[in-house]
Structure formats: C-alpha cells, structure tokens
Amino acid sequence: MDNCDKKVYWVWLSQIPGIGAKRFHLLLERFGDPIKVWDAASEELFSLSPVLGKNVVSDIINQRQDKILDKIYESLRSSQYRIITLLDQEYPYLLSQIYDPPPILYCKGRRVQDNYFGISIVGSRRSTGYGRQMAERFGYELAKAGIIVVSGLARGIDAMAHFGALRAGGATVGVLGCGIDRVYPPENKKLFKIMEEEGTILTEYPPGTSPLAGNFPARNRIISGMTNGTMVIEAGLKSGSLITVDFALEQGREVYALPGNISIDQSAGTNKLLKEGAKLVTDVWDVLEDFGIERQKGQDNAISVQLDFFETQVYNALQEGERHIEELSKDTKMDIQKLNSVLTMLEVKGIVKQMPGKIFIKTWDA
C-alpha cells in the first residue's frame, strides 16, 4: 500500500460530517489507522456510540462506499492543492505538537520548511491606520529575520502582516476558515493570488466549505499552534484575536502584544493582555531575542533619499507623530499649495504616508 492509498483513508475519515480533530484522534487511538476504521465491523463501531454519538457512528458506516473513495482518489491527484496528513514530513512540526492537531491539511503554495521558527501576527479586522502600519512593519521585519509569519488572510491586520512578509521576500502562511477553493474575504483576492505563489495557504476544511463563523475559532488554534508565539497588534475586548491568544497559552506558546492608545477601542484588548503579563513589544528585537537572535545596535536614523529644504522641514515636523495638513502648514509656515506639492514628493519618495482625513504620518522605516 503506497502513501497515496494510505492518505485516501485519512481523507475519507476526516471528511465524514461530525468527525473533527478530536473524534479523529479518538478513533486513531483506538484503531491505529483510518483504514482499520474502514475495515472495522459495524458492531465494533457501534460499541463506540457512547463516545462518538450514535449519528456519527451511523455516518461512518453509511460513508463506507467505494465511490466516495474514488472521488477522494481523484482529489488527491488534483493539481489545485495538495493534501498533507499528520504523518507526512511536510506537516508543520509545531502544529503536530498541539493537543488536537488537524489530521488533514489542504495546502497551496510553497512548502513550509521542516524546522522553522514562526510568529503569528493577529489583530482586529477593524483596525486603525497605526495598527495596519505596525502589522506591515512586524510582518516585514520578522520575515526579514527568517521567521515565518503566520496569519489568517483576513481584512486589516492579517492582510497587512502578509503583505509585509511578502515584501521582505520571506515565508508567510495564511490559515483559512473555509475550503481551500474559496476566497474569503473577497477583497483579498489579489493577496490570495500572491500567497499561492510566494507564500503558503492552508486549511483543515475540505474544499467547498463555506466561511462559517463557527470555523474561525478552530482556525485560530492552527494559527497559534503553527508558531512559537502569537503577537497581537490591535484587538478589541471581544476580538477573535483574544481567542487565538487563549489557544497560544493553552498550547504553551509565547504571547506578545503591542501597546496602544488607551482611549481607542482597538487597543483595549492588547492593553489588557499586557496587564495580564503578555510580553510588551516595541520593536522586532523584543521578539527576536526569544529566538536567541542578538539585539543589534539601532541603525542610524539618517534617511537614504535626498530631501530638499522644504521636504526636510515637513519631515522634521512629522517627527512627533501624525499631523493634519493644516497643522503642518502652521508648523512649517508653508502655504497650502506649496505644502501639497511637497507632501506629494515625500509620499512618492516613500517617507510620508497619507491617511483618510488629510492626515500625514512618517512611514515607520523612514
């Protein structure tokens, strides 16, 4: 029996409705291998009814059809995605260490390297501009340092973390709460495409699964489970990111949190985590030192691009934080028309970023 034949039974068992990771592991413990479940006598399965539930047992028995196996064979040969079982070498080793690792992963894109360090970056979908910028920054800096950046391919923080890692040319993994053939949320279509080529997308849900609200907490256990630590950029008090943190703690992983403005809802969750003992992060070295990477002396602050007199004035005015265009006009004593053109030049040079409401901030790496 080759590997493919063996996989078929893994997939078959994992696809039976009602069989999640927990019941799968229960059966695995009892029978040793999914093929034995296929071969088992009905009586033996029925004897498990008290543990599995009557409906699940009858489902297993009903699903023991050859045509279902044929279908799975076909999907195994699909070029759209690949299927990884818990036994495969490719299965992320950190994930296999958790209490209920998904028996099957559907996967697209690059293979996750065998021994890796990973950090998951999570945060509210309703994020602030600051949050998105920081997600991009840490995604970039962690990936640059060779850490795999894991997130959920959702809106806001998630997407920015992926973008940051991709920009650094590093490895990044997106974990879905739906089937591998679905794009959710739809506005991330472009990101999905890039991730398929330059990153990795994986999910435990079989193709065709809708992004049901109930799937996401379970997905979060994979996000935290795949990594050595979870970093929360921004989270409200009821954010799903806090579920990921709970999983990380359960799994014995580190929790990092970014301090935030105390008057904003989106920071309430992270600030609460900090109070409860999460590690406070103000730069990437706070994370990297846990991996034994030496803190390096901060690079000098000189910017590499040439700025003229007016641009320098605006740049200096932005040192203290975000500024509205009229504040800048007051600070730099420039009139609006001059300032507008200087700001465009700074934006094009990548030194200044514009936020909704004509607010300007210095980019983090400037």
Add this chain to the structure above:
Amino acid sequence: MLAKVKSAGIFGIDGYTVDVEVDITNGLPVFDIVGLPDLSVRESKERVRAAIKNSGFEFPVKRITVNLAPADTKKEGPAFDLAIAMGILAATDQIQIDKDFDPLYLGELSLDGTLRPINGVLPMLLSVRELHKKVVLPKSNAMEASNVSGMDIYSFETLRELVSCLKGESCLVSFKSANIFDMGFEATFADDFSEVKGQESVKRALEIAAAGGHNVIMIGPPGSGKTMLARRLPSILPDLTYNEALEITRIYSAAGLLKGGDGIIKQRPFMSPHHTISGSALVGGGRIPVPGQISLAHHGVLFLDELPEFRKDILEVLRQPLEDGEITISRAQGSATFPSKFMLVGSMNPCSCGHFGETGENAQECTCTPMQIKRYLSKISGPLLDRFDIHVEVPSLSFKKITGNEKNESSKEIRNRVNRAREKQVMRYTKENIYYNAQLGSRQIRKFCPIDSAGKDLMGKAFASLKLSARAYDRILKVSRTIADLEGSTNIETYHLAEAIQYRSMDRQYWI
C-alpha cells in the same frame, strides 16, 4: 366686427408670437376662446369682462369669439388677458388701431383693470425681437424687459391709463431703464470666504475649482462645514458677464422665479436640492416642460449635499447634461432645450456613520465595518465619480480651532485671482470652442497640458506608490493646468503636478 392685436406665448424658454383675433357679431351673448387655451387662459374671460367694465368701458352684449393663433399650440398662463381686452375694445370701436403702432400686448388683468406682472417676459422678447420692436406691458415687468436691446417698451399701471394714452389724451413715452449694463458687473454676496476660519486646504481646492470650472466632491464628517464652504463658492466664481446674466434671467423668468428689483439676475445661482428630489425636478420636465434644478443652476453651482443619499438613477441622469451643457426634454407637446452649464459640487461623508478617519481631541469613533465603508463609497458610480476633477477632504471641527496662520482672504481677493486665471484660459482656447480647463477633451489635454520628463517621472512614481487609479491621470493634468494658470505660469511644472495629485482622495486606496 373683427380686430387683430399681437401678443406672445412661451414654450420652455423660447417665446413665439401669438395673434389674438377678436370677432364680435350679433347673436346670443357668448364669450368663446379657441386656439387650445388651457384653464388659466379660458378663465381670462371673467377677468377681461370685469376689467373692461370696471375701467369705465363698455363690454358688448354680443357673441364674442377670440382666436389665439397659431391654433395648434397649447397656450397657458394669464399673459393674454391684456391682448384680449384690447382686441375687444378695438372690435367695438372704443379705441382705434393705429397701423404704425402695433405692439405686442402682454399682461394679466386684475378685476379692477390694473395690469399685473407676468412670467417669462425676457425669454419671450428675446425670441421675438427680430419681428417686433414695440411692446406694451405692466409697469412691474418694465425693468426686466429693458434688458432686451432694440425694443421700445411702454409700461402702464392700468388698462385705463393705456387706453387714454392710445386715444392721445396723454402722450406715449417709452420706458428707459436708468441702469443698463453693457459690461460685466460686480455682484454682492451675503456669504464671504473671509468668514471661514481655517480650512485653508479646502479653500485652496475650491479656488482651483472655480478657476478651471472643475467639478468638486467634498468628503468629510458631518458638521465639518462642507455645506458652508459650498455656499460660498459662487462668491469666488468669475464675474458674471452681461450675456451670462441674461441667460440666467431668461431661465428664471420662464420658470416664474424672477423677483422684482432690477429685472436681471446679477449673481451666479446656487442650487441645493434635497436628496429626495425626483428626476424631472432635477433635470426639468412636466407636460409643458419647465426647467429643473440643473438649468436653474446654469452658470452657477449645483450643490448635491449627501451625494450617496441621492437615488442612483437620479444621479445617472446628470451625466449627459454635464457633458453637453444643456438638456433637451421631449414631451408630447414638443421638446424644449434648457441650458445647463453648471459646476457640480458634491458632498459626502467618508462612511455611513460619518466618522471614518476622524482624529483629534473630540473625534468620534467610526463604528462601520470595512465592508460597510466600501459599500457606502461604492454608491457613487465610477462614471459619475469621473466627472469630479477635484476630490477634497474636509476635516472635522477639532482641526479648525488649531489654525494659526489663516489668511482669511475675502472672496473678492480670491475672485480676482480666479478672474485672471480664467482670462488666460479664454485666450488660450479661442480656437477650441471651449472656455475653461474642465472642458478639455482627451485630445486637447495632450495639446494644452504637456509635461516634461521630470513631470512624467513623478506621475509614473506617484501612480505606482500611491496606488492611484488610471482614470486619475487626465484629471490630474487638467487640474495642474489650472494651478499653473492661477500662478500665471505658461508651463505645467512638476510642483503643479505634485499639488494636483493631492486632490484625488477618492482614488486613493486607503479607504479599505
């Protein structure tokens, strides 16, 4: 006995001559009006009868037939009262019709014989001034009529006064207006930009918009002053020329909206319809077409507050008149064309709760999800958004307080700069049949908005790094042309482009 006098009717904003024929024969006393009169014309029987009697003349107890020719056009309004009365008086030999004095008679009669003002005098006279040189009308319409050059205007208070003049009992003097404007004139505005504290970036954007005739969309939280700023926009628009004033007055007169005074409108109009407006109220319509808001905003500003709240189909009907500068409304009665060269100013909130992107001490937090924001912004269709050359963000109140170096320029100072920039444009486009930068087509943009290699370099980089959409390219060129004109520069310099790029907020993708 038969008598013929002349009058005029109006359709849309065009007038036409109406021959009023009155025939009086012996027979049962009947008073008939034919020639497709509507109810208000038919009711003139009663007004005419009473006015003739109460002015001390005799109303014949005979069979009276009045024909309004051309008989196949529907007539409406009380403007024929005077002509019918004069016809009856002439047919009964109470007055003599002078061959040399055959004017147009316009006016509504009151029961006591007083002449009451009518609507549409200016458009009627403008349309028929080639055919007729004399007009008799109520005193209160005289000022309005005096704007039509080459017309002898005779105005009277009462029917009796008119008749005694015709009989030679007092002399016939034509009305001369004391103030005829041949040149542009300066208007006075109730709202002035000097009253606006701060908001320098918005003021600058509006100045550019006024100079180039660009349509503007303002994005900002509720209460940030979008309406207040828009209301002041007409005060910095270029001075009205006499011909433009005449065109505006013509529309207002036809719509019956001309209020006494000088008889001519000296201010650029500012129309601000509510977002529940219907399609025909916006562009014009009705059984007999009347001008809509876009025509009433001719040579002025049409301000659509809370743009996403307007019905989508209503906004789409704006697209064609925006391109053509006029709207043709076809009805069973015929079709009327109304001019509609207006500057479109829209305002909207950045999201449905209105607080997205707000910062500052007393900022309110946005409670919208990214999806809701996206849906809200997508209520404005791409083609409509394309009509707005300038997008400007209006910040919330908390920022207004912090401004220190505000210039508080008066509208007049700004208008002077705008006038100079407009002059440059008119000179440049003499051969192009356009007047200002916003009208540039894509071929003309290539011709009149050339940019050097440094400019091209900036545009390339800006599009790549700021994620602007492709449709922004031509708009940025047009706006930078206006910025250069304001500065008096012949060439578009890189810093003009750089400033123009800042006025494309809606193209940015930071709205998530």
